[in-house]
Amino acid sequence: MGLVQNLTDFRASITELNQHISFAHQKYSSGSYKHQSKLREFIAESAxxxxxxxxxxxxxxCFIDYLINEESINHNRPAKWAMPIxxxxxxxxxxxxxxxxxxxNPETVRKISKIFFHQGYVFDSSLSSINSDLMDMKTIRNSAAHISSSTTSKLDGVASRILAISATNYSAYRLLFSIDPRSLSLAKTVLERYLDILDVTAEQIANG
Structure with missing residues (x-):
C-alpha cells in the first residue's frame, strides 16, 4: 500500500495547504480582505x-518504494538494477x-532514475513532461524562501516568460496569484495551474 498511501498523503497535504491559502484570502461581506496584505503574502508564500x-x-x-519492490497502484513493478534490503x-x-x-531538482531525479530503473521507469517520462514547470516552481520557491538580487532577477525572468510581459520587482506571491495565460481555464492562477500539474503527475507516478 506504499504508493497508494504516498498519493493519499500528498493530496491531503495539498488540501490542507490550500485551506491555509483560503484562510489568508478570507473577505468580509463588503468584499474587503480580513487580513492585511503582508499577512496574506506570508501565509500564501509559506504554504x-x-x-x-x-x-x-x-x-x-515513491522512488524508494519502487526500489524496494513495492507495487504501484496499478499493480506494476519496475525492472530495477539494485536490490536494497x-x-x-x-x-x-x-x-x-x-x-x-x-x-x-527534476533533472537530478531523472538522471538517477535511469541508473536504478529500466529506462528511468515512470520517473523519467513523467518528470520530463513537466521539467520546465518544476524548474520554474523551484525558482519561485527560492524567491519565497529568501530575497536576494539573484532570486529577484530570476523570478522576474520567470514572471516575464509566463505572463508574457516585462515583469519587474515581482514577488512570489504576485506571480503565483496572477492569472496564467497558458491555462485553458481563464480563471486559473499560476498556482492553480501548478497544482493541477503536480496532481496529474503524482497520479502517473503512483500508478506506475
Missing part, C-alpha cells in the same frame, strides 16, 4: 514552500558518497 516540500517528499517516497538501505544507496539527494 507554497510547504507545497513544494510535499512534492519532494512524495517523489522521494529496506527503505533505509535504499536511501543510503541513492545518496552514496553525497551529503544528500536533491529531490527538488
Amino acid at each position: 507554497f514552500l510547504r507545497i513544494y516540500v510535499a512534492w519532494e517528499t512524495f517523489v522521494e517516497k 529496506d527503505a533505509k538501505h535504499a536511501n543510503d544507496i541513492i545518496i552514496g558518497n553525497q551529503k544528500h539527494m536533491d529531490w527538488s
Whole structure:
C-alpha cells in the first residue's frame, strides 16, 4: 500500500495547504480582505514552500518504494538494477558518497532514475513532461524562501516568460496569484495551474 498511501498523503497535504491559502484570502461581506496584505503574502508564500516540500517528499517516497519492490497502484513493478534490503538501505544507496539527494531538482531525479530503473521507469517520462514547470516552481520557491538580487532577477525572468510581459520587482506571491495565460481555464492562477500539474503527475507516478 506504499504508493497508494504516498498519493493519499500528498493530496491531503495539498488540501490542507490550500485551506491555509483560503484562510489568508478570507473577505468580509463588503468584499474587503480580513487580513492585511503582508499577512496574506506570508501565509500564501509559506504554504507554497510547504507545497513544494510535499512534492519532494512524495517523489522521494515513491522512488524508494519502487526500489524496494513495492507495487504501484496499478499493480506494476519496475525492472530495477539494485536490490536494497529496506527503505533505509535504499536511501543510503541513492545518496552514496553525497551529503544528500536533491529531490527538488527534476533533472537530478531523472538522471538517477535511469541508473536504478529500466529506462528511468515512470520517473523519467513523467518528470520530463513537466521539467520546465518544476524548474520554474523551484525558482519561485527560492524567491519565497529568501530575497536576494539573484532570486529577484530570476523570478522576474520567470514572471516575464509566463505572463508574457516585462515583469519587474515581482514577488512570489504576485506571480503565483496572477492569472496564467497558458491555462485553458481563464480563471486559473499560476498556482492553480501548478497544482493541477503536480496532481496529474503524482497520479502517473503512483500508478506506475
